[in-house]
Amino acid sequence: xxxxxxxxxxxxxxxxxxxxxxxxxxxxxxxxxxxxxxxxxxxxxxxxxxxxxxxxxxxxxxxxxxxxxxxxxxxxxxxxxxxxxxxxxxxxxxxxxxxxxxxxxxxxxxxxxxxxxxxxxxxxxxxxxxxxxxxxxxxxxxxxxxxxxxxxxxxxxxxxxxxxxxxxxxxxxxxxxxxxxxxxxxxxxxxxxxxxxxxxxxxxxxxxxxxxxxxxxxxxxxxxxxxxxxxxxxxxxxxxxxxxxxxxxxxxxxxxxxxxxxxxxxxxxxxxxxxxxxxxxxxxxxxxxxxxxxxxxxxxxxxxxxxxxxxxxxxxxxxxxxxxxxxxxxxxxxxxxxxxxxxxxxxxxxxxxxxxxxxxxxxxxxxxxxxxxxxxxxxxxxxxxxxxxxxxxxxxxxxxxxxxx
Ligand code: AMP
Ligand code: MG
Numbered sequence: 001x002x003x004x005x006x007x008x009x010x011x012x013x014x015x016x017x018x019x020x021x022x023x024x025x026x027x028x029x030x031x032x033x034x035x036x037x038x039x040x041x042x043x044x045x046x047x048x049x050x051x052x053x054x055x056x057x058x059x060x061x062x063x064x065x066x067x068x069x070x071x072x073x074x075x076x077x078x079x080x081x082x083x084x085x086x087x088x089x090x091x092x093x094x095x096x097x098x099x100x101x102x103x104x105x106x107x108x109x110x111x112x113x114x115x116x117x118x119x120x121x122x123x124x125x126x127x128x129x130x131x132x133x134x135x136x137x138x139x140x141x142x143x144x145x146x147x148x149x150x151x152x153x154x155x156x157x158x159x160x161x162x163x164x165x166x167x168x169x170x171x172x173x174x175x176x177x178x179x180x181x182x183x184x185x186x187x188x189x190x191x192x193x194x195x196x197x198x199x200x201x202x203x204x205x206x207x208x209x210x211x212x213x214x215x216x217x218x219x220x221x222x223x224x225x226x227x228x229x230x231x232x233x234x235x236x237x238x239x240x241x242x243x244x245x246x247x248x249x250x251x252x253x254x255x256x257x258x259x260x261x262x263x264x265x266x267x268x269x270x271x272x273x274x275x276x277x278x279x280x281x282x283x284x285x286x287x288x289x290x291x292x293x294x295x296x297x298x299x300x301x302x303x304x305x306x307x308x309x310x311x312x313x314x315x316x317x318x319x320x321x322x323x324x325x326x327x328x329x330x331x332x333x334x335x336x337x338x339x340x341x342x343x344x345x346x347x348x349x350x351x352x353x354x355x356x357x358x359x360x361x362x363x364x365x366x367x368x369x370x371x372x373x374x375x376x377x378x379x380x381x382x383x384x385x386x387x388x389x390x391x392x393x394x395x396x397x398x399x400x401x402x403x404x405x
Pocket of ligand 2: 244
């Protein structure tokens with residue numbers, strides 16, 4: 001059986017970023033650039049004041065000297081005249097520096113006497129001036145291909161006159177639940193039935209990651225139903241199934257995929273939970289069969305699906321982000337498979353403490369309650385002690401650490 005390291009390499013090696021598309025800048029937040037971007041002009045376009053104050057020539061400055069104020073320069077309304085020596089101009093933040101001036105003194109530092117100002121005791125040549133092109137110059141490469149655009153990058157590109165960008169689109173995912181025992185949420189399960197919670201879990205997690213999903217519903221463990229529903233998922237960027245990939249009599253997903261052109265890359269990985277994970281492709285579309293146990297579905301979604309989606313979306317580093325934390329309680333050492341343990345995080349004295357969920361059963365949705373991270377415990381690792389520093393795979397920071405969640 002292959003290791004997680006081998007499996008995730010196979011996943012990433014078999015997936016390429018989606019072909020780039022042109023997007024208006026305001027629709028590009030969260031997307032990854034597929035081109036280098038050059039500025040269309042200098043920024044700032046001209047020398048200007050960084051403060052509300054007075055501009056003058058430093059050659060005229062002496063501690064406490066008085067200068068007559070002969071005009072005003074406002075942002076959007078520059079002073080259109082050369083400033084004679086030994087005079088000053090009232091200037092506001094962002095207003096162009098008038099010709100003949102090279103220094104600004106803030107309003108708070110001068111004494112105003114009618115039409116005159118008294119300059120301060122201390123002043124430096126060129127103070128409070130922002131120079132033309134000091135932020136960037138025309139044709140300068142501002143961002144390179146592979147950069148993920150966030151609010152800061154969008155603002156920068158807008159200031160440089162970029163109206164649209166070539167980016168990798170966000171992938172769309174089709175999700176299919178499988179199992180004769182499953183009923184839709186909203187129905188009362190009869191004896192022997194349970195609600196299809198995985199579809200809701202996976203769709204919510206992908207939504208949280210900014211990914212839209214197409215629900216293929218619940219397939220019965222039945223050839224025709226599986227084939228029909230799987231075919232509906234072929235038009236998306238990634239096909240994901242839950243359940244039916246293990247070795248049980250009713251586990252028919254792999255056979256069904258084979259009938260519609262599936263080429264297997266791997267089946268079964270030495271991990272716990274998630275051993276029966278199946279990965280391959282139909283043409284260029286990546287296809288994953290995740291195990292049906294909820295905590296196994298969720299863990300394999302984190303360690304395989306999210307990285308696969310990051311690769312499709314063009315991210316250079318597709319692997320789950322790692323965070324150094326301290327263990328809040330001891331953790332049993334590794335067994336024969338690499339184990340991923342769900343747990344919660346909380347901040348204490350500037351450090352994140354990780355507490356393993358007390359229900360790790362892969363069949364239980366409750367092991368995911370409050371979970372923010374996965375602790376990888378390598379094969380054969382010794383027992384870990386409370387206070388040990390470990391790396392966890394970060395899923396999200398705990399509730400309350402983000403301003404809007
Ligand atoms: P399977 O992988 O199909 O053998 O399913 C393993 C376990 O996960 C069984 O107990 C299933 O009932 C359960 N299971 C499978 N699919 C789902 C689902 N969509 N929602 C909740 N539990 C599921
Ligand atoms: Mg099943």
